[in-house]
Amino acid sequence: MASVEELKRIASQVRRDIIRMVNGANSGHPGGSLGCTEYMVALYFNQMKHNSNFTMDGIGEDIFFLSNGHICPVWYSVLAHSGYFQPAELGTFRKLNSRVQGHPATAEHLPGIRSAAGSLGQGMSVAIGAALAKKLNKDNSIVYTLHGDGEFQEGQIWEALMFAPHHKVDNLICTIDYNNKQIDGDVDKVLSHRNLKAKLTEFGWDVLEVLDGNDMAAVDAALTDAQSRTGKGIPVFIMMHTVMGKGVDFMENHHQWHGVAPNAEQTAAALAQLPETLGDYKV
Amino acid sequence: MALQDYVTTGKKDTRSGFGDGILELGRTNPNVVALCADLAGSLKLDAFIKEFPERYVQVGIAEANMMGIAAGLTVGGKIPFATTFANFATGRVYDQIRQSIAYSHKNVKIAASHAGVTLGEDGATHQILEDLGLMQMLPGMVVINPCDYNQTKAATLAVAEYVGPVYLRFGRPVWPIFMPEGKFEIGKAILMNEGKDVTIFATGHLVWKSLEAARQLEAEGVSVELINIHTIKPLDEEAILRSVAKTRCMVVAEEHNRIGGLGSSISTLLAHHTPVPLEQVAVNDSFGESGTPDQLMKKYGLDTINVYEAAKKVIGRKN
Numbered sequence: 001m002a003s004v005e006e007l008k009r010i011a012s013q014v015r016r017d018i019i020r021m022v023n024g025a026n027s028g029h030p031g032g033s034l035g036c037t038e039y040m041v042a043l044y045f046n047q048m049k050h051n052s053n054f055t056m057d058g059i060g061e062d063i064f065f066l067s068n069g070h071i072c073p074v075w076y077s078v079l080a081h082s083g084y085f086q087p088a089e090l091g092t093f094r095k096l097n098s099r100v101q102g103h104p105a106t107a108e109h110l111p112g113i114r115s116a117a118g119s120l121g122q123g124m125s126v127a128i129g130a131a132l133a134k135k136l137n138k139d140n141s142i143v144y145t146l147h148g149d150g151e152f153q154e155g156q157i158w159e160a161l162m163f164a165p166h167h168k169v170d171n172l173i174c175t176i177d178y179n180n181k182q183i184d185g186d187v188d189k190v191l192s193h194r195n196l197k198a199k200l201t202e203f204g205w206d207v208l209e210v211l212d213g214n215d216m217a218a219v220d221a222a223l224t225d226a227q228s229r230t231g232k233g234i235p236v237f238i239m240m241h242t243v244m245g246k247g248v249d250f251m252e253n254h255h256q257w258h259g260v261a262p263n264a265e266q267t268a269a270a271l272a273q274l275p276e277t278l279g280d281y282k283v
Numbered sequence: 284m285a286l287q288d289y290v291t292t293g294k295k296d297t298r299s300g301f302g303d304g305i306l307e308l309g310r311t312n313p314n315v316v317a318l319c320a321d322l323a324g325s326l327k328l329d330a331f332i333k334e335f336p337e338r339y340v341q342v343g344i345a346e347a348n349m350m351g352i353a354a355g356l357t358v359g360g361k362i363p364f365a366t367t368f369a370n371f372a373t374g375r376v377y378d379q380i381r382q383s384i385a386y387s388h389k390n391v392k393i394a395a396s397h398a399g400v401t402l403g404e405d406g407a408t409h410q411i412l413e414d415l416g417l418m419q420m421l422p423g424m425v426v427i428n429p430c431d432y433n434q435t436k437a438a439t440l441a442v443a444e445y446v447g448p449v450y451l452r453f454g455r456p457v458w459p460i461f462m463p464e465g466k467f468e469i470g471k472a473i474l475m476n477e478g479k480d481v482t483i484f485a486t487g488h489l490v491w492k493s494l495e496a497a498r499q500l501e502a503e504g505v506s507v508e509l510i511n512i513h514t515i516k517p518l519d520e521e522a523i524l525r526s527v528a529k530t531r532c533m534v535v536a537e538e539h540n541r542i543g544g545l546g547s548s549i550s551t552l553l554a555h556h557t558p559v560p561l562e563q564v565a566v567n568d569s570f571g572e573s574g575t576p577d578q579l580m581k582k583y584g585l586d587t588i589n590v591y592e593a594a595k596k597v598i599g600r601k602n
Contacts, residue, residue, distance in 0.1 A: 057360050065355075106387045114358050116387045119378050125348045126383055129355020129363070132340065136316070137359055156379070159348035167340075 002046045004217045010081060011041045011216065013278040015247045016271055017077035017090055020280065023267040025094035028102070031257035032071035032148060035242040036177050039146065039213060040078045042220040047227070049141060052083035054111035062141045063130060065115055067123020068148030068177065069103040070259065076100055079112040080281070087281035121154025123147065124174055128164055131172045142230055145174045150182030153191050164235040165204025173226045174205075175238040177213070181255040197239055205237040213240035214247075248273055286476045286498055286509070289461045297453035297488075298396040300432040302327025304439025305364060305394075309335045312443055316363045318353055320346045325455075326366040326396050346371045350379040350391070357389040362443055365391060369398035369452055370411040373418060384448050385421040392442050393418075397455045398428075399538035400566065400583055401488055401576040410571035416543020418450040419516040425449040425469060426515040428537075428545075430490035432460045434513060437467035445469055452487065454538075456576040459491050462511075472519035474526075476501075478508035481594050482530040484523065486512045486545050489536035489564065489585060496590035507594065515545055523549060524556055532560045532601045534593045538585055541565035560600035562593035 002010075014037050022028035044050070048062040066075050073093065080087040085099075092098035099108040103118030115126045123145050131143040151157060164172060176196075180187045187193065200207045206229050210222045222238055229236045244258070245251030248270040251262075262270055308315040309331050317331055318340040332339045342349040346367055353363040365372070372395035373380070384391045395414065402410045419426045425447060429435040435453045442449040475490075476497060485493035490511050497507040508526050512519065527533055533553075535546035546563040553559055566583050580586045 057358060059359065063358070114387075115354060115389075116382050119382045122347075122351050122379055122383050125351020125379075126355040126358075128348075129352035130358040131355070132352065133356045133359025133361050136338070136361065139359070156345075156347040156351065159343075159345035160351070163342065163345065163348055163352070166343075 004220060007041050007045055007216050007220065009277040010045055011037045012275050014041060014074060014077045014081065015274045016276055016280060018073040019248070019262060019267055019270045019274070021073045021076070021090055021093040022261045023264070024091060024283065026261050027094055028073055028261055029070040029259045030073070030262065031181065031244040031251060031255070032068065032177060032179070033074035034246050034248060034251065035179050035214070035244045036071055036074050036146060037247065038216045038219045039175060039240060040074050042216060042223055043144060044078045044082050046220055047223045048144065054084055056114060058114065059137060059139055060141060062144065063114060064144045065123045065127045065130070066104055066117055066146050068120060068146065068151050069117030072104045075104065081278060084112040085110065090281045091283045120148070120151040121156040124157055124160035127172060127174070128160055128169055131169050134171055140171070142227065143172050147174065147176045149176055149178050149180060149187050149193070150190070152176065152193055152196070161200065161203050161205070168233045169235050170231055170233050173230065173236045173238065175240050177242055178239055179242045179244040181244045181258065183255065183258050185255055200237050204234065206234045207237045207239060209239045211241055213242035284475065286494065286501060289475065289494060291459045291461050293460045294457045295432040295460055296455060296457050297429060297432055297435040298325070298327050298455060300429070300435030301394055301396065301439050301451070301453055302330065304436040306330045306334065308440060308443050309338065312362065314360060314362045315443055316340065316356055316361045318342055318349050318363055318365045320344055320349050320367045320371065322367050325368070326394065328366065346376045347379045350376045351383050353391045354383040354387060354389040357391060363391055364394045366394040366396070368409060369395035369414045370409050373414040374411060377417060381421060385424050388423055389448060390446050391448050393450045395450065395452045398452045399454060399488070400571040400579040400585070401454050401456045401538065403455065403576050403579065404573050406573040407570040412540045412566050412571065413543060414452060415515050415537070415539050415545065416547070419548065423448060424516065427469065427513055428452045428487040428515055429513050430487055430511060431458055431462050433462045433464050434467065437465065438513065441467040441469055454488060458488060461491065461494065470514045470517045470519055472522040473511040473513070474522070475511050476507060476509040478506035479529055480506040481598050482508040482510060482526045482533045483536060483590060483594060484510050484512050484533060484545065484549055485536040486515060488538050489590070492585065492587045493536050493590045495587040496594065499591055500594055505594065505598070512545055515548065518548055518552065520552055523552060527553060527559050528557065532597045534562050534564060534590060534597055536564035536590050539565055540568055542568055560597050562597040564589045564593050
């Protein structure tokens with residue numbers, strides 16, 4: 001068990017990696033990556049039973065699918081620091097002949113990735129399939145997904161939301177990064193979910209809410225709580241309110257940082273706010 | 284074998300070949316799982332569902348979700364058959380197939396029934412004539428279009444052994460059974476009759492029409508090479524090139540748009556090697572309409588007479 005303080009130290013390094021990767025590629029998606037750092041760190045360093053000696057089938061392990069693939073910088077950093085591959089490889093993000101693609105992919109065989117993601121709305125369906133396979137295999141481990149809130153405008157998400165409770169997929173914990181930001185502005189203004197919690201509950205999910213998804217202790221506790229709710233015939237959903245761009249003051253709460261890379265000056269300003277705790281990857 | 288060896292032993296729909304194939308797979312391969320989007324009866328899954336209810340997933344009318352769930356099932360080592368009508372198994376879910384199945388190289392078998400105009404009375408909304416093109420454009424996708432009950436059943440068994448994404452296309456109407464039972468070899472064309480004047484490459488329901496046409500032509504003294512191309516991708520290039528090197532002209536017959544299907548693939552292949560005259564028996568870049576399968580085959584130029592006339596015409600185009 002990692003302490004909350006240890007998790008916070010890791011999160012600071014992960015945030016540095018995100019900024020450096022996106023700056024190094026001169027493209028990518030820092031906003032959502034920074035906002036989901038606490039979740040990803042708590043998941044990989046404290047909650048999931050997983051093996052960095054990667055196998056595609058993940059039998060006997062908890063497995064994770066990122067559905068909003070564009071926030072892969074945070075995933076790549078967490079995978080590298082978990083031992084799936086060398087952190088130095090993060091420096092190849094979005095570059096030619098890299099395994100660290102602009103959106104997650106399996107074609108280059110980067111350890112830790114089980115499905116391509118990027119075209120939105122597909123990850124929950126894939127995770128449901130993996131969860132059904134675990135049931136058929138009598139494998140009691142859990143399948144996790146992370147989604148963007150803008151992504152919940154995709155129709156396929158609602159097909160999956162209807163399916164999982166109907167078929168009692170209770171080895172599944174889906175989380176939404178609820179920062180109310182998408183490319184063109186606030187989710188509420190672009191296309192509102194209205195009362196998402198009520199909708200999810202009515203669809204038949206067991207819904208818990210994390211009011212501050214950037215509070216490491218709160219996120220970690222929510223994941224523990226969510227695990228305790230699995231295996232009861234009902235899929236589990238975490239509504240996780242976060243701040244886009246969290247940890248870098250000039251990025252926080254600005255949808256403009258969804259998919260824009262910081263320049264050299266902005267990168268220096270960002271890194272000055274984020275202590276180097278595990279050592280920066282070498283370029 | 285030669286034309287006279289293909290004896291019609293009865294009539295059945297090709298989708299029943301799939302249904303009987305997957306039932307056999309259920310008994311022999313515990314990893315085989317069937318999914319369906321509210322068309323289980325049409326896909327002939329009833330016997331499988333009855334015998335293996337725990338390995339059947341009723342997805343409801345949600346094909347995008349079905350393709351994703353199928354992809355996820357492969358992660359845990361399952362061999363999912365995602366089944367629905369060809370229209371809903373391809374065009375409706377192209378992006379899901381592209382990202383979650385083909386690009387992710389998942390071992391999903393897409394089993395697509397009711398392809399082409401022989402779906403009949405439901406009309407053009409349901410009669411996809413573009414699916415072979417859509418599927419063969421996807422890198423790594425194997426595309427198979429068997430011609431009768433026996434070949435569809437054998438193909439169903441074969442695709443479960445193959446590791447990787449497969450599009451298996453079959454149809455609705457009752458159709459003559461004329462292929463011998465036996466093992467299906469993915470990517471290996473079947474030489475049904477040797478000849479020297481013209482090669483007819485046929486796939487799916489058009490193999491039967493081409494067999495009938497070849498018999499008429501042979502009776503008139505035309506020497507016809509008939510080749511059954513059940514695997515659209517990977518194409519058996521060697522068999523195709525070997526045949527046209529001899530006959531120097533060809534007919535390609537398929538229940539598909541003339542653009543993007545087998546005719547397009549073979550003509551591209553030949554253009555890269557030794558161009559020879561080609562006549563296509565295919566739908567001329569249009570949608571279908573309501574009618575009986577027989578009426579539609581006639582109206583859209585997919586009948587025995589069309590293969591026969593195409594062969595005569597293309598022989599006349601040889602220098």
